[in-house]
Amino acid sequence: MDSLDLQDIQGIIARGYGxxxxxxxxxxxxxxxxxxxxxxxxxxxxxxxxxxxxxNRCLNLAITYQGLAALGLPESSxxxxxxxxxxxxxxxxxxxxxxxxxxxxxQFWQWGGTHPAQPTVHLLLLLYARDDRxxxxxxxxxxxxxxxxxIKLIGKLDTQxxxxxxxxxxxxxxxxxxxxxPLIEGLHPSRAPEHTIKAGEFILxxxxxxxxxxxxPRVKPELDPHNLLPLGEFGSHDLGRNGSYLVFxxxxxxxxxxxxxxxxxxxxxxxxxxxxxxxxxxxKMVGRxxxxxxxVQSPDGDDPSxxxxxxxxxxxEDAQGLRCxxxxxxxxxxxxxxxxxxxGTEQSIAVNKTHRLLRRGRTYGAPISDSFDPDEILTAQSxxxxxxxxxxxxxxxxxxxxxxxxxxxxxxxxxxxxxxxDPLIGDRSPxxxxxxxxxxxxxxxxxxxxxxxxxxVVVRGGAYFFLPGINALRYLATLA
Numbered sequence: 001m002d003s004l005d006l007q008d009i010q011g012i013i014a015r016g017y018g019x020x021x022x023x024x025x026x027x028x029x030x031x032x033x034x035x036x037x038x039x040x041x042x043x044x045x046x047x048x049x050x051x052x053x054x055x056n057r058c059l060n061l062a063i064t065y066q067g068l069a070a071l072g073l074p075e076s077s078x079x080x081x082x083x084x085x086x087x088x089x090x091x092x093x094x095x096x097x098x099x100x101x102x103x104x105x106x107q108f109w110q111w112g113g114t115h116p117a118q119p120t121v122h123l124l125l126l127l128y129a130r131d132d133r134x135x136x137x138x139x140x141x142x143x144x145x146x147x148x149x150x151i152k153l154i155g156k157l158d159t160q161x162x163x164x165x166x167x168x169x170x171x172x173x174x175x176x177x178x179x180x181x182p183l184i185e186g187l188h189p190s191r192a193p194e195h196t197i198k199a200g201e202f203i204l205x206x207x208x209x210x211x212x213x214x215x216x217p218r219v220k221p222e223l224d225p226h227n228l229l230p231l232g233e234f235g236s237h238d239l240g241r242n243g244s245y246l247v248f249x250x251x252x253x254x255x256x257x258x259x260x261x262x263x264x265x266x267x268x269x270x271x272x273x274x275x276x277x278x279x280x281x282x283x284k285m286v287g288r289x290x291x292x293x294x295x296v297q298s299p300d301g302d303d304p305s306x307x308x309x310x311x312x313x314x315x316x317e318d319a320q321g322l323r324c325x326x327x328x329x330x331x332x333x334x335x336x337x338x339x340x341x342x343x344g345t346e347q348s349i350a351v352n353k354t355h356r357l358l359r360r361g362r363t364y365g366a367p368i369s370d371s372f373d374p375d376e377i378l379t380a381q382s383x384x385x386x387x388x389x390x391x392x393x394x395x396x397x398x399x400x401x402x403x404x405x406x407x408x409x410x411x412x413x414x415x416x417x418x419x420x421x422d423p424l425i426g427d428r429s430p431x432x433x434x435x436x437x438x439x440x441x442x443x444x445x446x447x448x449x450x451x452x453x454x455x456x457v458v459v460r461g462g463a464y465f466f467l468p469g470i471n472a473l474r475y476l477a478t479l480a
Contacts, residue, residue: 002207003186003207004050004186004187004199004203004206005047005241005242005469006029006051006187007049007051007470008049008062008241008242008469008470008471009049009050009203009242009243009469009470010047010048010049010050010060010467010468010469010470011048011049011050011058011060012048012060012126012246012360012393012467013050013184013203013244013358013393013467014050014184014187015050015053015203016178016359016360017054017058017128017172018169019053019054019130020056020057020128020129020130020132021130021131021161022055022128022129022130022132022135022159022166023126023127023128023129023135023155023159023362024127024135024139024157024158024159025124025125025126025127025155025156025157025159025248025387025389026124026125026127026139026142026153026155026156026157026346027111027112027121027123027154027155027156027157027167028121028122028123028124028125028146028151028152028153028154029069029119029120029121029123029151030067030071030122030123030150030151030152031121031126031150031151031152032150033070033071033072033151033479034152035148035149035150035151036070036071036149036151037071037072037477037478037479038149039145039149039151040071040473040476040477041474041477041478042223043059043061044378044470044473044474044477046059046061047059047060047061047470049315049470054128055059056129056130056134057127057128057129057130057135057138058127058128058129059125059126059127059128059133059138059142060125060126060341060467061123061124061125061126061468061473062123062124062126062246062465062466062467062468063122063124063465063466063468063476064088064120064121064122064123064124064463064464064465064466065078065081065085065086065088065464065466066120066122067121067122067123067184068081068466068476070122071476071479072479072480073476073479074223076220076223077217077218077219077220077239080215080216080217080218080239081217081466081474082215082396082397082398082462083398084316084397084398084402084464085245085397085464085466088114088127088463088464089106089107089112089247089249089273089402089462089463089464090112090113090114090462094402097402097405097406098337098405098406098410099405099406099409099410099421099426099427100459101427101429102427102428102429103455103458104107104155104427104455104458104459106459107144108461109459109460109461110155110250110460110461111155111250111460111463112248112461112462113461114471118319119152119154121154121463123151123271124246124248124463124465125142127139127142132247133371137346138332139156139177142354143235144160151184153350154236155395157250157364157389158265158364159362159363159364159389160362160363160364160365160366160367161316161362162363164176164372164412166304169363170290170363170372171363171388172253172255172289172363172365172367172368172386172387172388172402173253173255173258173259173282173286173424174369174372174374174377175286175288175289175290175292176187176288176290176291176292176309176414177292178310178365179288179292179310179357180195180330180334181195181358181359182195182196182197182201182202182353182356182357182358183195183196183197183373184196184197184199184203184358185197185199185204186199186200186206187199192310192311194313194336194337194349195310196210196351197209197353197356199392199394199423200212200213200214200277200395201214201275201353201354201356201395201396201400202244202358202393202394202395203242203243203244203395204238204240204241204242204243204244204395205230205238205241205242205243207238208354208395209350209353209354210354213233214395214396216232216233216238216239216240216241216243217239217240217466218232218234218236218238218239219232219235219236219237219239219475220236221235221236221237223237224475226472227479228409228471228472228475228478229471229472229475230471232277232343239468239470239472239475240468240469241469241472242469242470243466243467243468243469243472244393244395244465244467245393245394245395245396245397245464245466245467246360246391246392246393246396246465247390247391247394247397247401247462247464247465248389248391248461248462248463248464248465249389249390249459249461249462250364250387250388250389250390250459250460250461250462251387251388251390251425251457251459251460252385252386252387252390252454252457252458252459252460253369253386253387253388253456253457254454254455254457254458255377255382256377256378256380256382256478257456258282258456259278259282259327259374259377259378260378261453261454261456262278262281262282262374263278263374263378264467265278265281265450266278266280273378275374275375278374279302279374280451281457282374283295283302284302284324284325284328284439284441285325285328285329285423285424285439286328286330286424287324287325287329287330287331288309288330289301289302289303289370290302290372291304291306291309292309293306293309294309294312294324294326294330295318295323295324295328296313296314296318296323296324297309297311297312297319299322299323299324313336313337313338313344314335314337314338315329315337315338315343315344315348316337316344319338319343320442321415321442322380322444323411323445324419325438325439325440325441325442326414326415326416326440326442327414327415327417327421327422327423327439328423329422329423329424329425331415332408332409332414332415332422333354333404333408333409333422333455334352335352335408336348336349336352336413337349337352338389338415339351339352353476354399354400355399355400355403355404356400356402357392357393357394357400357401358392358393358394359390359391359392359393360391360392360393361388361389361390361391361392362388362389362391363386363387363388363389364385364386364387364388364389365384365385365386365387366384367386368380368382368386385460387457387460388421393467396439397464408422409421409422409425409426410422410427411425412436417440418476419436420436420437420438420439420440421436423439423453423456424457425456425458428454428455437451437452437453437454438451438452438453439449439453
């Protein structure tokens with residue numbers, strides 16, 4: 001295996017900067033590329049790499065297809081990027097695949113959408129710091145030269161970490177998050193082979209799970225006279241090596257609506273609340289208890305004492321879905337060893353490895369309850385918006401992010417089900433496929449079904465970004 005060029009790989013691939021609590025994302029539009037490119041050349045020296053852990057603050061940078069064109073990358077190179085990146089997240093057929101219609105329609109997005117009044121997102125700055133004060137200083141330093149650098153700030157997306165008493169990160173519905181992450185071969189210590197993924201699934205220029213190189217964008221040799229880029233296929237120079245693709249989706253969560261729905265669905269016959277049944281249904285829909293413990297590990301109640309909350313599989317432990325329902329969010333988003341044609345075998349795990357995502361997102365908005373207590377949430381007023389800035393890294397957007405979203409999350413017939421999608425983030429109105437607002441819990445002798453699930457999560461913005469290696473950033477700054 002080729003050793004990884006850590007000094008050329010942006011740091012967000014290697015780590016999620018968990019030691020840096022404060023973060024913000026700046027959405028930028030290039031107004032004058034002749035002014036922007038000198039700024040980009042200087043910024044390339046500040047971009048955090050994967051070689052070292054950051055200190056008190058750091059930044060990474062990603063670019064849309066339109067941003068590459070605005071910088072002057074020629075058509076001969078732009079055409080070598082994958083179709084899904086060229087067309088973008090809001091292309092009509094892609095919106096259908098992703099479930100971005102109805103309330104998720106890009107015409108309603110706050111950024112990155114199709115409304116003609118919205119400026120096009122060209123650049124994304126991902127900023128991290130130890131605390132809010134240092135983050136504010138970093139933002140001010142970076143924003144100050146924007147006017148002189150031909151850059152317009154479209155928006156600043158703030159984040160707010162949600163931590164429980166044990167120091168773990170939660171999302172707004174109240175469940176422990178960021179538990180199941182793939183380990184990159186050659187970068188992370190490999191203690192779990194089933195979770196260790198070849199580097200090429202996340203970083204261009206290295207073998208993927210098929211032992212092939214994922215297709216990488218290229219530059220004609222004469223367009224790289226200073227040889228800033230390594231040699232690539234077909235005598236070209238490799239613009240993609242040590243880079244990746246970053247998917248960003250801003251997902252707004254209806255926290256009060258989520259818990260009120262669960263409360264109504266599990267009431268006693270006299271109309272009074274049943275907190276135990278309410279929590280159990282929530283856990284069934286998520287696939288984990290609030291502590292992060294999987295229902296496979298503890299089907300009857302939460303068990304925070306479970307040490308390794310990622311040490312489980314589905315086929316041998318729960319082939320019938322009696323512990324963790326087939327349609328649960330975590331079982332759809334990562335089916336582990338339950339995939340055909342040979343569930344429960346290394347072959348099944350190998351199939352799953354070709355669709356893994358490296359998640360790097362953060363929550364935003366103030367929590368309704370600091371203790372994540374459903375009883376407090378049920379009676380709370382909920383001004384403001386809250387949710388997740390979903391960010392994932394993948395070398396092949398189509399085979400990884402889009403596959404997971406379309407074939408697992410929004411597939412009404414996933415794992416033998418019929419007419420239902422992911423209970424948390426699934427598409428509730430896929431047209432000809434019928435109603436998908438139900439959730440099935442396999443049980444013996446009779447299954448349980450919950451009907452009329454509303455849309456708990458709504459897309460507020462999003463885009464596909466190229467995450468270049470450091471040398472590629474320097475090359476882009478030299479474009480004529």
